[in-house]
Amino acid sequence: MRKLMQRILHAFQFALDYQLYWKLRMGICKWGGVKRKIAVLLCRRIEAKKCSTTGTGPIGNSCMLKEPLILPHGLSGIVLARNVEIGCHVAIYQHVTIAESDKQKRTIIEDNVTIGTGAVLLNNPHIGNGAKIGANAVVLTDVPAHATAVGIPARIITHKRIL
16 A cells, blocks of 8 residues: 555656645545555655745746756745746845735846845845845845845945946
């Protein structure tokens, strides 16, 4: 029984059909004993691998990440909202939160942006190309290209014009 369960769950890892998966998951909840505990652990592993609780994925409003994304400290406390579009060569340091206020709008972070440690982006801002967000800044409005935003709430302190 365990081998059969592993094969079924392994198939879900590579071709995950969410409706079928949740139907199986609800059926597992009716089981009892050790069999149920093992099956639930395997299901949680699949959920973790498939990022089913995050906004990444092809369906509806989801994160769009272009490569390469620079994460110098890994995914240490980084929180992304569902409708975020991140460009190329964006450096995101640890404990950054990119939240949404309006689910119909997108938060757009263009190419070559640096977001410092502990920064918070709220209200679906548009961050221009080459902009820098300082550490612990709380960004509530759009940041133009090649600008630096620092403080709580964030304000623009430099703005370079490139001709």
